[in-house]
Amino acid sequence: MKVLLDTNIIVDDALEREPFLEASEQVLVLIEQGQVEGYVSASTFGDLYYIIRKLRGREWTMNYLRQLVTFCQVVTVDRATITMALTANFRDFEDAIQYSCAVINQLDAIVTRNPQDFPVATPRILTPNELIQELSNSR
Numbered sequence: 001m002k003v004l005l006d007t008n009i010i011v012d013d014a015l016e017r018e019p020f021l022e023a024s025e026q027v028l029v030l031i032e033q034g035q036v037e038g039y040v041s042a043s044t045f046g047d048l049y050y051i052i053r054k055l056r057g058r059e060w061t062m063n064y065l066r067q068l069v070t071f072c073q074v075v076t077v078d079r080a081t082i083t084m085a086l087t088a089n090f091r092d093f094e095d096a097i098q099y100s101c102a103v104i105n106q107l108d109a110i111v112t113r114n115p116q117d118f119p120v121a122t123p124r125i126l127t128p129n130e131l132i133q134e135l136s137n138s139r
Contacts, residue, residue, distance in 0.1 A: 001135075002037040004102040005072065006112035007044050007051075007094070009128060014052045014064050020113055023128035027111055031071055035135060038072040041081075041101040045074070047094070075101045092117060099123075 005027070012020040013028055031038030045065060053061040077097060081104055085096035095117045102110050102123045109124040111131050118125040126134070 001109065002039060002105075002107045003031075003109045003111045003126070003131065004039045004041065004075070004098060004105075004107050004123075005031075005044075006098055006110060006114070007047050008113045009111055010040070010044070010048055010068065011051055012113065014048070014061075015055055020128075023132060024113075026132055027128045028071075030132070030135060036131070039075050039101075039105065039107055040068065040072045041075050041077055041098055043077045043094075043097055045069075075105045075107075077101065080104060090117070090119070 008020075009024045009027060011017065012024040027036075028038070030036045048065060048068075049061055052064065056064070081097060081100045084100035084103065085093065088096040088099055090096035090099065098110060098112075099118060099120060101107075107123055109126045109131070110118055111126050111128060112118065113127060115125045115127055
């Protein structure tokens with residue numbers, strides 16, 4: 001399964017935000033172990049740096065992002081992605097970009113803590129716990 005990680009999943013892990021840490025961390029471990037293919041949009045890296053650096057500092061944040069890119073694929077945000085996002089009917093433009101990245105790259109799902117932000121049927125929208133449950137049921 002190929003999944004796009006929404007920004008909040010990675011931020012929850014990096015900043016150890018409770019009560020979300022355990023599930024977000026487990027999703028990242030599943031990706032590291034190769035049980036799921038993880039993708040992150042290129043634009044998310046800028047957002048991650050900005051958010052995480054405020055609390056963890058530049059050096060810690062850069063090390064975290066270097067580690068993330070070793071086991072997650074990075075999908076580009078290009079003209080086609082932005083054009084699709086501009087025509088998508090989303091309240092939040094960043095979510096529209098995430099959605100467009102997933103569609104253009106034919107990913108199976110978007111993993112997010114906020115499924116209500118993605119008013120679509122495809123790709124599938126899963127919470128971390130739903131992804132974990134689905135993978136454990138398929139074993």
